[in-house]
Amino acid sequence: MRTENGLKRAIENGETVFGAAAATFSPTVIETLGYRGFDYVWLDFEHSGPSPYDATVFEELTRAAEVADIELLVRLPKPEPPLVRKVLDAGVRTILLPRIETAEQLQQGVEAAYFGYDGEVGDRGVGVGRAGEWAGYVDSYVQNEDDEILVGTMIENQRAVENLDEILSVPNLGFAFVGPADMEMSLSGGDPSKKSPDELSAAIDKTLQACLDADMPIGRIRNSVSEAQDAIDSGYQILRIGGDISAMKATLGSRLDELR
DSSP states (O other): OOOOOHHHHHHHTTOOEEEEEOTTOOHHHHHHHHHHTOSEEEEETTTSSSOTTOTTHHHHHHHHHHHTTOEEEEEOSSOOHHHHHHHHHTTOOEEEEOSOOSHHHHHHHHHTTOSEETTEEOSOOOOOSGGGTTOOOOHHHHHHHHHHOEEEEEEOSHHHHHTHHHHHTSTTOOEEEEOHHHHHHHHTTTOGGGOOHHHHHHHHHHHHHHHHHTTOOEEEEOOSHHHHHHHHHHTOOEEEEEEHHHHHHHHHHHHHHHHO
């Protein structure tokens, strides 16, 4: 079983990393993206897919990632400590916590990912799971696991933007990821008629600058080469540049339209 988190190493080395979503949650898609050279696969358990509370869901997904030397980036449905522990024990090493509004809320989720946290005992328990090669308590596993865990946070609402400095100061936070759609909804008070592109742009720019000032890697979704390159030039280090469903629709759909 692979134990090193290649995505974390790349980010720490200052590299720009590229990922794609697998909305089908297919091990075959994960393998294909890995063989194609992507750094990570985005698995969104917040909005779709099977239940992340079922640890067996991750068995084939993590095996496929290991075979193709690609990391899974798992967005959880909520920053719940028991869920964080369960997903990590299943073999996932990079998680993304959504719906964060305050540093206190975020810290609970981050601390649950570590055996040792900020000089104290962390909130991750020792148990039998795939991440520990089904061996339960193993000294070398516990000692090494904390070095391979990568936890990110979504910045996707007005309160998170207002609390950016405190959020980015949470110990062991590994990266931030901008969520423009939910951020725009939050800024409009939930009323689509009150959406303001300028206000959204200002909030995103504020988030980017705060991350750059805090030396915090930041990511966002950019679905064209020109958009992705502009994002890289602006300082974004983690890019999601498409997904399996959108690729099938664009590629096969355009061929079908042309032939018909």
